[in-house]
Each structure stands twice: as C-alpha cells, then as structure tokens.
Amino acid sequence: MTESIGDNAKQQLLSIIERIENRETAKAEIADEIKEIYTEAKGVGYDVKALRTVVSLRKQDPEERKARETLVETYMQALGIA
Amino acid sequence: MTESIGDNAKQQLLSIIERIENRETAKAEIADEIKEIYTEAKGVGYDVKALRTVVSLRKQDPEERKARETLVETYMQALGIA
Amino acid sequence: MTESIGDNAKQQLLSIIERIENRETAKAEIADEIKEIYTEAKGVGYDVKALRTVVSLRKQDPEERKARETLVETYMQALGIA
Amino acid sequence: MTESIGDNAKQQLLSIIERIENRETAKAEIADEIKEIYTEAKGVGYDVKALRTVVSLRKQDPEERKARETLVETYMQALGIA
DNA sequence: ACCTCGCTGTCAATGC
DNA sequence: GCATTGACAGCGAGGT
Numbered sequence A, B, C, D: 001m002t003e004s005i006g007d008n009a010k011q012q013l014l015s016i017i018e019r020i021e022n023r024e025t026a027k028a029e030i031a032d033e034i035k036e037i038y039t040e041a042k043g044v045g046y047d048v049k050a051l052r053t054v055v056s057l058r059k060q061d062p063e064e065r066k067a068r069e070t071l072v073e074t075y076m077q078a079l080g081i082a
Numbered sequence E: 001a002c003c004t005c006g007c008t009g010t011c012a013a014t015g016c
Numbered sequence F: 001g002c003a004t005t006g007a008c009a010g011c012g013a014g015g016t
Helices: A005-043 A048-059 A062-078 B005-043 B048-059 B062-078 C005-043 C048-059 C062-078 D005-043 D048-059 D062-078
Strands: none
Touching (some): A005 D005, A005 D048, A048 B062, A062 B048, B005 B048, B005 C048, B005 D062, B048 C005, B062 D005, C005 C048, C048 D062
C-alpha cells in the first residue's frame, strides 16, 4: 500500500478548502465591482444611499411592499406623525 | 518587594475585562427586553416588521428623511415604477 | 361612550413604541460605556482587538471551545499549516 | 430636438441600476455555491464550523495572526486561563 | 413551529 | 474629507 487513508483525507480536505476559497475570491471581486458602480454613480451626482434604497425596493415583491407600506403609514398616523 | 509589576498589570487587565463583561451582560438583558416587547406586540396583532420600521423612522431627523424620500421617489419614477 | 376603540388602539401602539424606544436608549448608553472602556484600555497600552478576542473567548463554554480548537488544529495540520 | 435631457438621465439611471442588479445576482449565485460546498463537506463528515474557522485563518496574514495570537495568550494567562 | 446560527447590509469609527 | 475597516442588528435558512 503506497497511499494511506490519511493522504486521501488530506487531499479531500484540501480540495474542499480550495474550492471554497476560490468561490470566495470570486465573490469578493464582484462585491468590489458593485462598490465601484456606486462610486461611479456618486461621481456623476447620484445619492448612493437613495440608490441602495431603490435597488432594495426593486428586489421586493410589489404586492408585499405595498401592503407593508400601508401598514407603516397607519401606525405612523396613529402616532400623529404625517 | 511583595508585589511585582506583573501583579499590578494582571489586576488592571482583570478589572478592564470584568467591567466590559459587566456592561455586556446589561446590554444583552436590555436586548432581550426589547425582543420581548416585540413578541408581546405581535401577540396582540401588530406586525413586527412594520413596528421596526416605525421605530427606525422616528429615529431619523424629519428633514433629512423627507429629503431622501423625495429623492428615492424621483429615481423610482424615472425608472417607471410608481 | 366617550372613547372609541381607535383611541385605545392609539394609546396601546404609543405605549409599545415608547417602551421600545426607552429600552433602545438605555442599550445605546451601555454600548457607549463599553466603547469608552476599550478606548481607555487602549490609552494605557492594550491592544483593543486582542481584548475583544479575550472577551469573546471567555464567553464560550471551555469544553466546546477546546473540542473545536482541536478539530481546527487537525484540519490545519492536514493542510500542512502549523 | 427629439430627446430631452430627462430621457438621457433616465437611461443613465436605468443603466446604473441594472448593472448593480446584474452583479448582485452573480454574487448571490456564488454565495449559494459556497453554501453547497459546506453542505457537501458536512455530508462526508466534516465539521462545518471548524472548516469556516480554517478558511478564515488562512485568509489572514501569518505574521499578523501569530503576533495577535501571542498577545491574546498573554492576556489569557494573566487572567489565569490556560 | 420555534429557535438557533450564519449571512448580509448598515452604520460608525479610524487612518490616509 | 474620504475611504477603508470593523461592530452591530435584522433577516433567513436549517435543525430540533
């Protein structure tokens, strides 16, 4: 026997770790790209925070969104806040 | 010499750590209380997520809030979303 | 009947919101105190990040901690990292 | 004039938003892949939490890591914790 | 169905 | 003052 179970285990572990690291690198790169787009947008006059809100709103189901918005307004009015 | 510098240092470090832990415990208790209030509110029919939104809105400066809201709407309309 | 259901509901909602805000204020104060302690410690030469690690380690169950640490070391050695 | 400034602005905004959404989608897909790898590893007997720790440790600069670790141990020993 | 835990996004603090 | 980094809270998934 030229190869022990231990070696196989090591290979397997290494493979798992490297696959994860590989994907994490890719993810980090994309995160950077997103950041760059926001920075660029800011450079031409957009409000980054508002843009983030827009992106977030577009992600949500319109029905759900409307429903919750109404509820929030109801609560706000009950508290005497326009 | 009955007391070394090391002992003083240990005492100082211990004091720091214990003060931090003491405050963290207090903080965690309050966090639990907040959670309980939300749970209780949910029990009598309130929508927790909407309540959180209300609390969050009340925290913000009304002027700022209004301004950003307007901006978001402008963006949304430009995108053809009511 | 001098009071409508609506008024009761308003009172209830206001009570909930105010209780939450009250606790959140208390929580924020404690968070500030914790921050101050770290700042003070930094001022007398402690490494804040290391202190945070110590606080975090002390929070964990020693048994659990030891077990996981061993496992991590096993993995690290399999990967050829001391 | 067949095209107003407003239209250009709309196009620009739409472009920004779509580019962001596009990258966010890609990022979410990768995050899913990472999750899958962990799940798979768990299926063949690995401790997911320990794996995460390993990945995290490998990310850090060895020098820095060693230095801070030493500091943490110093503090721990001063507190009488092995 | 609850509850814990990890992930993500937000916010504030710090360094350049 | 801006950009980066780290702490923190909210959200969602998965396990019990």
